[in-house]
Amino acid sequence: MNSTIETMLNHRSIRSFDDKPLTDEQIEAIVKSAQAASTSSYVQAYSIIGVTDKEKKRQLAEVAGNQSYVEENGHFFVFCADLYRHELMGSFEDKDVIPAVESTEKFMVALIDASLAAQNAAIAAESLGLGICYIGGIRNNLNEVASILGTPNRVIPLFGMAVGYPGNHSSQKPRLPMEHVYHQNVYQQDEKQYINQLKDYNEVISAYYQERTGGKRNDRWTEQISQMLEKKSRMYMKEFVESKKMNLR
CATH class of the missing domain: 3.40.109.10 (NADH Oxidase)
Structure with a gap:
C-alpha cells in the first residue's frame, strides 16, 4: 500500500x-x-x-x-x-x-x-x-x-x-462493508442479503458508539439515519x- x-x-x-x-x-x-x-x-x-x-x-x-x-x-x-x-x-x-x-x-x-x-x-x-x-x-x-x-x-x-x-x-467512524457498496456488473437487489448486511453493520456501529461514549450511546446506523431522514x-x-x-x- x-x-x-x-x-x-x-x-x-x-x-x-x-x-x-x-x-x-x-x-x-x-x-x-x-x-x-x-x-x-x-x-x-x-x-x-x-x-x-x-x-x-x-x-x-x-x-x-x-x-x-x-x-x-x-x-x-x-x-x-x-x-x-x-x-x-x-x-x-x-x-x-x-x-x-x-x-x-x-x-x-x-x-x-x-x-x-x-x-x-x-x-x-x-x-x-x-x-x-x-x-x-x-x-x-x-x-x-x-x-x-x-x-x-x-x-x-x-x-x-x-x-x-x-x-x-x-476516532475514525467505520464505513459500510465493501460488499454492501460495491456491485459488480449489475446492481445487486437481494433484499434479504441487503438487510442482513445492514444488521451486521448496525452491530459494528453500535459497538463503536458504546466504546466512544463510555456506554452512553449505542445507536444503530439504520436507526440514526432513518431518524435524520424522517425530519x-x-x-x-x-x-x-x-x-x-x-x-x-
Missing part, C-alpha cells in the same frame, strides 16, 4: 484546530491540487472562496449551527457550483449558452466538478499533515451565505471545508437553486 492510499484510508473529520493559520504556500498547494481534479468536458464549473475575514467566518459559523470549528481553523474554504463565468463567456463569444447553463445536466456537472475538486483538496491537505472537516451546515441558509460571500446568480455555495492543524484526532431539512433548496438561474430546464 502506498502513502497516498494510506492518507485516504486514515481520513477522519477534525473538529478542533490549533490557532495557527495556513501559509500561502499551503493554500496554493491545496487549491492547485483541487484544480488538478477531473472536470467534465473541461468545463471547470466551480469556484473556491477562501474565507479569512474573522467576521465572515463568525457569520458562517452561526449559519452552520454555531459550529466553532467553522470560525476557528487554519483556513476556511467554500466550494461553489459556478456557471457564472460560462454565461459571461457566452456573451464574449456571442453564443447562446443560456439553455445549457440553465439545464439540469450542467447543474449536475457543476455539482460533480466542485465535489471532485474538493476531495482533491482534502487529500492534499491531509497529505501535508493537516486535518479537514466538510461543512454542509452552510446550506442551512444559503441566502445568508450568498450575501456574506457576495456570490452572483449562476453560483451556489455547496459546502465549506475547515482546514488546519489538528487540535486532537477523533424535513433545507426544503427551500429547489426554490433557492432556481432563484440563482440554475437547474431550470
Whole structure:
C-alpha cells in the first residue's frame, strides 16, 4: 500500500484546530491540487472562496449551527457550483449558452466538478499533515451565505471545508462493508442479503458508539439515519437553486 492510499484510508473529520493559520504556500498547494481534479468536458464549473475575514467566518459559523470549528481553523474554504463565468463567456463569444447553463445536466456537472475538486483538496491537505472537516451546515441558509460571500446568480455555495492543524484526532467512524457498496456488473437487489448486511453493520456501529461514549450511546446506523431522514431539512433548496438561474430546464 502506498502513502497516498494510506492518507485516504486514515481520513477522519477534525473538529478542533490549533490557532495557527495556513501559509500561502499551503493554500496554493491545496487549491492547485483541487484544480488538478477531473472536470467534465473541461468545463471547470466551480469556484473556491477562501474565507479569512474573522467576521465572515463568525457569520458562517452561526449559519452552520454555531459550529466553532467553522470560525476557528487554519483556513476556511467554500466550494461553489459556478456557471457564472460560462454565461459571461457566452456573451464574449456571442453564443447562446443560456439553455445549457440553465439545464439540469450542467447543474449536475457543476455539482460533480466542485465535489471532485474538493476531495482533491482534502487529500492534499491531509497529505501535508493537516486535518479537514466538510461543512454542509452552510446550506442551512444559503441566502445568508450568498450575501456574506457576495456570490452572483449562476453560483451556489455547496459546502465549506475547515482546514488546519489538528487540535486532537477523533476516532475514525467505520464505513459500510465493501460488499454492501460495491456491485459488480449489475446492481445487486437481494433484499434479504441487503438487510442482513445492514444488521451486521448496525452491530459494528453500535459497538463503536458504546466504546466512544463510555456506554452512553449505542445507536444503530439504520436507526440514526432513518431518524435524520424522517425530519424535513433545507426544503427551500429547489426554490433557492432556481432563484440563482440554475437547474431550470
